[in-house]
Amino acid sequence: MEDIALLSSRGYEVILCSSGAVSLGMKMIGLTPATAGLRDKQAAAACGMPLLLNAYKQIGHEHDLNIAQILVTLGDFGDHRRFLNTKNTLHRLIESGVLPIINENDTITTEEIRVGDNDRLAAKVAQMVQAQHLVILTGVDGLYDRNPSEPGAKLVETVHDVSQYLAVTSEVGTLGTGGMLTKMQAANMAQNAGCTTLIANGEADNPITSVLDGARPCTTCVAHAEPADSWAAWLTDRLQMDGSIVISNSAADAMATGGRGIDRDDIISICGNYVKGDVIHIYDETGTERARGMTDFSSEQTAILVRNREIPVKQLIGYHSRAVLVEIENLICLDDRHILWEPLEATATA
Incomplete structure (x- = not known):
């Protein structure tokens, strides 16, 4: 003192x-x-x-x-x-x-x-x-x-x-x-x-x-x-992982070049139980963490959306929305400055 x-x-x-x-x-x-x-x-x-x-x-x-x-x-x-x-x-x-x-x-x-x-x-x-x-x-x-x-x-x-x-x-x-x-x-x-x-x-x-x-x-x-x-x-430096998703390699590469968020067609599997507004960790098919972003849907809603890709969002979850899990403005791609996290085991698969 x-x-x-x-x-x-x-x-x-x-x-x-x-x-x-x-x-x-x-x-x-x-x-x-x-x-x-x-x-x-x-x-x-x-x-x-x-x-x-x-x-x-x-x-x-x-x-x-x-x-x-x-x-x-x-x-x-x-x-x-x-x-x-x-x-x-x-x-x-x-x-x-x-x-x-x-x-x-x-x-x-x-x-x-x-x-x-x-x-x-x-x-x-x-x-x-x-x-x-x-x-x-x-x-x-x-x-x-x-x-x-x-x-x-x-x-x-x-x-x-x-x-x-x-x-x-x-x-x-x-x-x-x-x-x-x-x-x-x-x-x-x-x-x-x-x-x-x-x-x-x-x-x-x-x-x-x-x-x-x-x-x-x-x-x-x-x-x-x-x-x-x-x-x-705030988006990237986390104290605890709320949940995570695995996306296709092609989607991860497109995300890294900028200009797009993550929609339901990109998702391969879902890990953990998260709610709307949580920050989730995003992995490619090799298990490499590529980004972190704030989700617009819960893990339960995400699972419903990716298992019924052809059905409109409103019909599935009860309100109108784009089928975009993480908008580009709420997404940060990781670089060499960040410590990467090991992936969780998948709790839902698309």
Whole structure:
């Protein structure tokens, strides 16, 4: 908090992503993390939140910092309207000189509908407010070319292509739900939005300013020179896959050249259960992810449309519409800057 006050005096606008409520609340419900189930953790989060925020309030007061708490869920990032509402609240707090402290709302989330790690949550917030820097503090100096406990492991000081290091970041650390893999995923999201990520050890004096000043070792994931606009970044950088479709290779190639969306004649199979307005992942016949886009139909409606290609849309689903699953303005083709996702197993076949 002292370092954040120093940053503020330098003219930085700061948002803090911080967890810890579950750990703080465990003692109050008489359990330990090893013995606690989902309901126990949700209850512990409810107990720990006041303790965590009170600590931040008391210490913030010593440094003339006013704080506010924002609790978010996966849906606040996945639903575009809620995304914009959260963004507006953050900007209003920053304009007032208030430090927003963001955490996932662990009192209501379950494993199926949670972000799960502060790394990607912070990256989505950085994308949301179009931040210049994302600083991730962890238990090591940054990204290493192998497990840092192995002899000869070297710190990777600069990263331009995150995908080159995914193979060496699969181990999950003991200090939280995310390991170095989630930090690389977060860095990729930030890069795409024009934000530089700095990964460093959090156990240091002036942990943030010392990194920004280049006074100690860290890994710098350099922002892309030509970042995506906010709409494209929201469409492409996802925290969870809502669903996916497989389209023909010819349709995928035509889509890549621009000028067309995806209609029902392009679809080979449907994966997952999604609703209208969800962002779906789009694969070609080889299993290569080619695009992401916001769908105009649910997975159930899509299945009906592709199994009855000759029947008018209104006759099938009850209202008039073009048989276009993803309109071109809601479709972003992926390039080398994006981390691709593995396809789901098909739940419906055309």
